[in-house]
Amino acid sequence: xxxxxxxxxxxxxxxxxxxxxxxxxxxxxxxxxxxxxxxxxxxxxxxxxxxxxxxxxxxxxxxxxxxxxxxxxxxxxxxxxxxxxxxxxxxxxxxxxxxxxxxxxxxxxxxxxxxxxxxxxxxxxxxxxxxxxxxxxxxxxxxxxxxxxxxxxxxxxxxxxxxxxxxxxxxxxxxxxxxxxxxxxxxxxxxxxxxxxxxxxxxxxxxxxxxxxxxxxxxxxxxxxxxxxxxxxxxxxxxxxxxxxxxxxxxxxxxxxxxxxxxxxxxxxxxxxx
Ligand SMILES: [Zn+2]
Numbered sequence: 001x002x003x004x005x006x007x008x009x010x011x012x013x014x015x016x017x018x019x020x021x022x023x024x025x026x027x028x029x030x031x032x033x034x035x036x037x038x039x040x041x042x043x044x045x046x047x048x049x050x051x052x053x054x055x056x057x058x059x060x061x062x063x064x065x066x067x068x069x070x071x072x073x074x075x076x077x078x079x080x081x082x083x084x085x086x087x088x089x090x091x092x093x094x095x096x097x098x099x100x101x102x103x104x105x106x107x108x109x110x111x112x113x114x115x116x117x118x119x120x121x122x123x124x125x126x127x128x129x130x131x132x133x134x135x136x137x138x139x140x141x142x143x144x145x146x147x148x149x150x151x152x153x154x155x156x157x158x159x160x161x162x163x164x165x166x167x168x169x170x171x172x173x174x175x176x177x178x179x180x181x182x183x184x185x186x187x188x189x190x191x192x193x194x195x196x197x198x199x200x201x202x203x204x205x206x207x208x209x210x211x212x213x214x215x216x217x218x219x220x221x222x223x224x225x226x227x228x229x230x231x232x233x234x235x236x237x238x239x240x241x242x243x244x245x246x247x248x249x250x251x252x253x254x255x256x257x258x259x260x261x262x263x264x265x266x267x268x269x270x271x272x273x274x
Pocket of ligand 1 (some may be wrong): 083
């Protein structure tokens with residue numbers, strides 16, 4: 001009883017946070033509650049999540065499913081990441097938003113997801129065997145890599161286009177089913193970016209890139225950066241086109257430059273005063 005009261009005490013502010021990012025809690029006329037059950041983990045029953053315990057990660061994950069899973073449900077097991085990748089990511093950004101409430105901080109949480117994702121070279125977020133329960137609910141692919149697809153889209157598109165696209169997606173598909181193509185088209189509409197290549201590489205494709213940076217600085221202060229990548233499954237994806245942030249530390253200022261990494265070798269010249 002005490003554990004439940006303590007654990008849920010701060011969840012109202014998370015609900016308000018999700019409200020502010022997306023749309024009003026979809027079942028606000030019916031309230032929201034928890035039922036404790038003896039299985040492991042949780043189950044996001046609409047308006048009444050079943051939970052085995054009352055930790056931050058589980059509660060924020062199941063709450064997120066009220067939007068992503070219950071209000072809008074994946075249209076195929078192939079697209080289970082539309083439920084689980086989102087719920088995992090919202091747990092992450094609730095850590096980013098409320099650092100004083102959590103033990104595992106946002107940075108460490110992200111590092112944990114990455115180490116899970118890269119623990120094997122292959123595997124796609126698209127579920128390629130919908131007859132296997134273990135494959136559908138793969139924590140590495142559907143949950144963790146799915147959440148990272150969203151985090152990378154937020155970086156690639158910018159927060160305004162990313163969250164604006166998600167609001168349009170929820171409003172468009174509310175109380176209905178959705179496929180990944182629907183999410184893609186809403187994010188393309190708000191950002192003006194063509195995301196075919198992104199979803200081909202990251203959703204249908206397998207693996208991940210590893211980067212190598214070579215740099216030198218001339219006596220005049222010019223900095224030359226060469227960025228190279230190899231991929232973990234070249235037979236599936238031989239190059240991931242992604243904007244890559246590079247932190248330059250100067251005597252007076254630091255700055256992050258964004259390199260649009262493309263397969264063709266090309267030179268980019270930037271004038272920076274740091
Ligand atoms: Zn879930």
